[in-house]
Amino acid sequence: MARLSHQKCTPDFHDKYGNAVLAGRTTFCIAVWTYVATQIGIEWTLSPVGRVIPKEWRD
């Protein structure tokens, strides 16, 4: 009827920037954490199974 679309006339901050905020910051978060996980030398002590080739230790 006459005034039912009251909200749509004035989109608020979340309508205008919500998608951009969500997408941008999630990318930032994932990028930084991938860097942390792989590049800076943190030892995650992953299992040697399938990953490490055993080397003879008895000299």
Place this chain on the structure above:
Amino acid sequence: MLATRVFSLVGKRAISTSVCVRAHGSVVKSEDYALPSYMDRRDYPLPDVAHVRHLSASQKALKEKEKASWSSLSVDEKVELYRIQFKESFAEMNRGSNEWKTVVGAAMFFIGITAILIILEKRYVYGPLPHTFDKEWVAMQTKRMLDLKVNPVDGLDSKWDYDKKVWKK
């Protein structure tokens, strides 16, 4: 007389109220927050007061027309009466919003800041890793664990094929 009797029963506040009554005439002014207020709530569908309290001239005329038969009101007039009485319809009141996107975005941002803090921590705070984490050492350590038959049932040793000398697929 009446004032002192009320005072003895109720307390000092009654004295000041009755003083105000004598000072201002017959009307005692209340604060806005003490009066019944309007609210848009699903669980309180008919609020205590109308939304529009000070009617314009045309609105007052409409209110007069409302006292007659309602079939004489047009659709627009009915909507106008509704809007005088209520601020938002139930549909407007219950509408969802996109606020969650901003909230989740802000949370992700601060989690990202945490990652930056960890980078700084690793760079400036932590000392070097012990030598037992070198690739060569870990390889020799793994071979020794296999020679010692560590966890042969379900663990490390069960994953190693001793005949072919490779990890089991």
